[in-house]
Amino acid sequence: MTGNIKVGRPQVRPDAPAHLKGVHEGNALGNYEKQPGHLPGGFSTAARSTGINPRDHDPIDPAMPNLSPA
Amino acid sequence: MTIRSKEAQETRQLVEMSWDPITRIIGNLGIYTKIDFNNNEVVECKSTSSLFRGYSVFMRGKDPRDSHFITSRICGICGDNHATCSVYAQNMAYGIKTPPLGEWIINLGEAAEYMFDHTLFQDNLVFVDYCEQIVKETNPSLLRRAETTEAPHADVHGYRTIADIMRAFNPFTGAMYREALQVSRVTREMFCLMEGRHVHPSTLYPGGVGTVATPQLFTDYLSRLLRVLDFIKKVVPVNDDLFDFFYEALPGYEEVGRRRIMLGCWGSFQDPAVVDYDYRTMGEWGRGMFVTPGIVLDGELRTTSLVDINLGIRILLGSSYYDDWQNEEIFVSHDPLGNPVDRRHPWNQTTLPKPQKRDLADGNYSWVMSPRWYDDRTGDHLALDTGGGALARLWTTALAGIVDTGFVRATGHSVEINLPKSTLLPEMRFEWKVPQWSNTIERNRARIYFIAYSAAMAFHFLDKAMAEVRAGRTKVFTDFDVPDDAIGCGFHEAVRGVLSHHMVIRDGKIANYHPYPPTPWNASPRDSYGTPGPYEDAVQGMHIFEENGPENFKGIDIMRTVRSFDPCLPCGVHMYLGDGKVLKQVHSPTLGTSVSG
Numbered sequence: 001m002t003g004n005i006k007v008g009r010p011q012v013r014p015d016a017p018a019h020l021k022g023v024h025e026g027n028a029l030g031n032y033e034k035q036p037g038h039l040p041g042g043f044s045t046a047a048r049s050t051g052i053n054p055r056d057h058d059p060i061d062p063a064m065p066n067l068s069p070a
Numbered sequence: 071m072t073i074r075s076k077e078a079q080e081t082r083q084l085v086e087m088s089w090d091p092i093t094r095i096i097g098n099l100g101i102y103t104k105i106d107f108n109n110n111e112v113v114e115c116k117s118t119s120s121l122f123r124g125y126s127v128f129m130r131g132k133d134p135r136d137s138h139f140i141t142s143r144i145c146g147i148c149g150d151n152h153a154t155c156s157v158y159a160q161n162m163a164y165g166i167k168t169p170p171l172g173e174w175i176i177n178l179g180e181a182a183e184y185m186f187d188h189t190l191f192q193d194n195l196v197f198v199d200y201c202e203q204i205v206k207e208t209n210p211s212l213l214r215r216a217e218t219t220e221a222p223h224a225d226v227h228g229y230r231t232i233a234d235i236m237r238a239f240n241p242f243t244g245a246m247y248r249e250a251l252q253v254s255r256v257t258r259e260m261f262c263l264m265e266g267r268h269v270h271p272s273t274l275y276p277g278g279v280g281t282v283a284t285p286q287l288f289t290d291y292l293s294r295l296l297r298v299l300d301f302i303k304k305v306v307p308v309n310d311d312l313f314d315f316f317y318e319a320l321p322g323y324e325e326v327g328r329r330r331i332m333l334g335c336w337g338s339f340q341d342p343a344v345v346d347y348d349y350r351t352m353g354e355w356g357r358g359m360f361v362t363p364g365i366v367l368d369g370e371l372r373t374t375s376l377v378d379i380n381l382g383i384r385i386l387l388g389s390s391y392y393d394d395w396q397n398e399e400i401f402v403s404h405d406p407l408g409n410p411v412d413r414r415h416p417w418n419q420t421t422l423p424k425p426q427k428r429d430l431a432d433g434n435y436s437w438v439m440s441p442r443w444y445d446d447r448t449g450d451h452l453a454l455d456t457g458g459g460a461l462a463r464l465w466t467t468a469l470a471g472i473v474d475t476g477f478v479r480a481t482g483h484s485v486e487i488n489l490p491k492s493t494l495l496p497e498m499r500f501e502w503k504v505p506q507w508s509n510t511i512e513r514n515r516a517r518i519y520f521i522a523y524s525a526a527m528a529f530h531f532l533d534k535a536m537a538e539v540r541a542g543r544t545k546v547f548t549d550f551d552v553p554d555d556a557i558g559c560g561f562h563e564a565v566r567g568v569l570s571h572h573m574v575i576r577d578g579k580i581a582n583y584h585p586y587p588p589t590p591w592n593a594s595p596r597d598s599y600g601t602p603g604p605y606e607d608a609v610q611g612m613h614i615f616e617e618n619g620p621e622n623f624k625g626i627d628i629m630r631t632v633r634s635f636d637p638c639l640p641c642g643v644h645m646y647l648g649d650g651k652v653l654k655q656v657h658s659p660t661l662g663t664s665v666s667g
Contacts, residue, residue: 005423005425018131018132018133018578018579019133019135019552019578019579021578025551025552027135027275027276027277027549027550027551027552028549028550028551029549029550029551030549031549032545032547032548032549038545041543042169042171042543042544042545043542043543043544043545044542044544044545048544049282065539065540065541065542066542066544067284067285067539067542067544068282068544069284070282070284070286070287
């Protein structure tokens with residue numbers, strides 16, 4: 001019963017879609033630093049986008065902003 | 071005495087007329103009226119919804135991180151507003167904030183959404199009620215006058231007479247109608263660039279976005295924005311010309327859909343320099359938004375504080391198919407600032423649906439509850455409306471006088487909107503001035519000005535986003551852990567008005583979740599105090615200007631009024647009159663005199 005509405009027998013437990021403790025979460029703290037190409041201060045390098053010769057895609061002048069390919 | 075009281079009796083011939091469903095994207099909206107054709111007046115109006123949604127019921131026990139994906143499905147036209155609002159609520163619950171570039175991307179997506187939805191609704195759906203074909207059927211004499219009335223801004227938009235404007239909005243054949251469809255497509259593309267998919271965003275998350283911010287992303291957006299800018303510059307004066315003509319040609323038309331000025335706006339477009347999603351500073355960062363939140367009461371700005379707005383929300387029953395939650399659990403007794411939170415606040419609401427037969431006479435008649443805002447100065451539970459969204463947004467922003475980006479400036483009594491040069495037309499400045507009335511025409515007029523507002527704001531957001539990219543600050547996402555216990559609330563503007571999401575997390579799961587979109591505010595039935603909802607209030611007592619009698623009655627003035635609130639895209643109207651069921655209503659001024667009617 002939900003309020004006064006008669007409902008059928010549930011086929012899953014109501015919290016089945018909820019997170020299970022111990023399972024890895026992509027959003028967890030510390031994941032930003034672990035990923036390649038993500039630098040402190042919100043900066044990034046081409047390694048964020050590709051693992052194949054990423055340095056070739058970095059800017060030729062270090063003074064230029066490093067904008068990784070999409 | 072008996073004879074005199076009989077003479078004073080007033081017998082009114084009332085015809086029951088109903089429009090059900092006024093189809094929307096979600097829910098079935100029905101408008102039930104009693105009309106006195108002898109005096110051209112709508113005597114009574116009730117607004118009903120026959121669809122139960124139950125999001126607040128099935129959200130319980132779910133993973134909080136799913137809430138923006140699930141609640142996005144509430145609506146098929148402004149789902150992204152729900153997703154965004156849910157993300158704001160989650161940010162507060164998780165104690166995180168979106169990096170600046172991510173925030174600008176969300177703002178750009180939402181600006182595109184306002185442009186898309188308002189254009190589609192105004193030019194393809196609202197204007198069907200004002201186009202030549204319908205005016206010919208409902209008010210032939212008005213059309214004859216329109217044929218000979220010059221349009222004051224013809225030099226900008228190219229339509230010589232008002233009738234030419236009306237013809238341009240004829241469905242499927244009119245030039246403006248067809249151009250608006252194209253604009254809706256382009257603005258939808260702009261949205262997809264920023265949030266991945268329309269209308270259920272795929273790259274929007276708590277803590278940021280998954281959109282990869284490259285210079286090309288923003289130039290793709292900019293090139294489309296410049297394409298639609300010509301249309302926006304034409305359509306604003308087109309609207310002004312047409313609506314001013316209605317005031318001029320139909321004296322008294324300002325009374326159509328007029329209600330007391332009680333407008334609510336929950337604010338839109340966060341400023342990443344100010345916002346930290348902490349409840350304790352919500353008043354400050356709320357005022358930093360690029361659409362100022364607030365409540366306008368009788369033309370005065372009652373508050374601009376999101377904390378005040380939040381604490382004043384009450385969900386009343388009275389004519390809705392639910393059991394009261396008076397004996398249920400209180401989830402949040404005090405907010406993080408220590409203020410007591412009412413039992414009727416969304417944080418403490420428990421939804422107990424109770425299906426029953428509709429009783430329009432003297433009972434429950436809607437699945438919509440009655441959200442009200444409690445004014446602690448007067449003790450009133452105010453039936454705020456959103457004015458279709460745009461009217462409240464412009465009104466609060468104008469009166470607050472805070473927003474000033476160069477492209478948009480709030481003056482305290484108006485909003486100045488500066489649009490740069492576009493393909494065909496030069497730079498232009500529009501000024502939306504606070505109107506005298508909160509009525510049908512002004513709700514519609516504000517909508518078109520808000521398209522210009524969003525476009526102008528989008529230029530500001532583009533400037534800011536590009537500055538981040540040029541500096542190499544490409545971070546658009548922040549990581550977070552879901553706390554075991556937390557509360558959050560998000561305040562945003564869906565296209566058609568106020569939107570709030572209230573969430574309670576326990577044991578890492580959702581314990582309570584209540585989204586309050588604009589339509590419950592606008593379409594609410596009579597509450598436990600007997601106060602009618604805004605649709606009912608606006609239509610009730612309205613004078614009818616339509617020239618048709620009961621036989622061919624189209625109800626155009628009623629439809630214009632209900633649609634002016636933007637009831638989630640009324641894409642088709644079914645109306646039945648039958649032969650007109652005649653009621654006899656007898657008013658007896660003498661207490662105790664029993665007269666059978």
